[in-house]
Amino acid sequence: MRKTIPATVAVLATALIISGCSSPVSSGGSGGSGGSQSLVVYSNSVSDGRGDWLKAEAKKAGFDVQLVDLGGGDVQNRLLAEKSNPVADVTFGLNNVYFEKLKEARVLDSYTPSWSGHVDPSLGDATGKQFWPIVREPVMLVYNKAAYPDQSQAPADWSDLWAKEQFKKKYEVPAELGGGTTQMVLAGILSRYRDDKGDLGVSQAGWEAVKDYFANGTPAVTGTDLYARMAAGKVDAGQMWLSGKATREQQYKIRTEAVRPRTGVPMVVQQVGLVKGTKKAAAAKKFIDWFGGTDVQAAWSQKFFTAPTDKEALAKANPEAIKATDSFTAQEIDWSFVARNLDRWIEKIELEYLAK
Numbered sequence: 001m002r003k004t005i006p007a008t009v010a011v012l013a014t015a016l017i018i019s020g021c022s023s024p025v026s027s028g029g030s031g032g033s034g035g036s037q038s039l040v041v042y043s044n045s046v047s048d049g050r051g052d053w054l055k056a057e058a059k060k061a062g063f064d065v066q067l068v069d070l071g072g073g074d075v076q077n078r079l080l081a082e083k084s085n086p087v088a089d090v091t092f093g094l095n096n097v098y099f100e101k102l103k104e105a106r107v108l109d110s111y112t113p114s115w116s117g118h119v120d121p122s123l124g125d126a127t128g129k130q131f132w133p134i135v136r137e138p139v140m141l142v143y144n145k146a147a148y149p150d151q152s153q154a155p156a157d158w159s160d161l162w163a164k165e166q167f168k169k170k171y172e173v174p175a176e177l178g179g180g181t182t183q184m185v186l187a188g189i190l191s192r193y194r195d196d197k198g199d200l201g202v203s204q205a206g207w208e209a210v211k212d213y214f215a216n217g218t219p220a221v222t223g224t225d226l227y228a229r230m231a232a233g234k235v236d237a238g239q240m241w242l243s244g245k246a247t248r249e250q251q252y253k254i255r256t257e258a259v260r261p262r263t264g265v266p267m268v269v270q271q272v273g274l275v276k277g278t279k280k281a282a283a284a285k286k287f288i289d290w291f292g293g294t295d296v297q298a299a300w301s302q303k304f305f306t307a308p309t310d311k312e313a314l315a316k317a318n319p320e321a322i323k324a325t326d327s328f329t330a331q332e333i334d335w336s337f338v339a340r341n342l343d344r345w346i347e348k349i350e351l352e353y354l355a356k
Contacts, residue, residue: 037283038064045093072180092272109276131273133309143237162212172238173217246305264331
């Protein structure tokens with residue numbers, strides 16, 4: 001189980017990470033060879049080659065990007081810990097739940113990107129203009145088709161995993177809860193059991209479901225991908241996001257199917273925002289204009305199987321990624337309810353249900 005890092009340690013750790021990999025940064029916000037603009041970017045969406053691609057493309061555009069790659073909840077916690085002494089200049093990849101909490105904590109600064117007219121502002125922060133939508137992404141339960149060639153024998157919903165004997169100990173559960181995908185899966189499950197009179201807004205049946213989910217699964221192995229374990233026959237199912245499914249099927253040479261519950265799946269919208277207090281605000285704004293712009297988001301879609309929110313990027317984006325995203329029904333989730341309770345849900349699950 002992931003241990004909580006004290007705020008002062010988190011700040012120091014980040015500073016050491018960045019100082020160990022960054023080019024010198026001048027007071028004017030530029031650094032590195034050729035006068036490129038050096039920026040620190042926090043994200044939970046730079047795995048599967050995204051980070052390397054982003055740094056290379058950003059360098060062509062004149063930015064020296066230093067990435068800090070963490071889970072969604074961990075990015076949020078790091079930014080909160082560093083509020084009085086920010087290290088990051090920009091953050092992206094987190095969804096509305098995390099960004100709303102960062103906004104409330106006054107971690108973000110208002111900025112209207114050059115591409116703001118290309119997106120639906122209601123998908124982001126329509127009033128405060130502190131974060132803007134870039135990518136839509138369904139969060140799913142996937143299974144190895146080789147394990148269930150007959151779809152009727154495969155799980156049809158998350159609840160099948162712990163309720164039906166044939167799936168017990170054959171699916172992966174997270175071993176730590178700092179990742180955004182993990183937290184959205186749990187939010188999707190708990191939202192089905194909302195009870196304002198219950199513990200943390202959830203009925204006893206909901207907490208029993210979470211307890212059974214962890215008790216009947218096989219904990220993830222640190223450093224070993226879910227798809228590697230499915231390819232080896234260690235597990236047959238687990239959580240995944242859409243673009244992760246596409247890249248891992250190619251990498252591990254297996255075919256997987258996404259489960260489509262009647263209630264739908266959590267549909268998250270990744271955002272980008274400017275960190276308040278950055279000493280490189282001008283360069284950070286230029287980076288947001290570049291990264292969220294039509295051409296880069298279309299290229300990101302083609303490379304990483306994503307559905308951009310930029311309407312003008314859709315014509316040049318990956319049509320299969322857009323079609324696949326649109327094929328999922330979005331679960332009806334009160335995200336404000338989730339935002340109010342998520343941290344306490346995670347704490348309760350870590351203490352009471354997470355496999356030790």
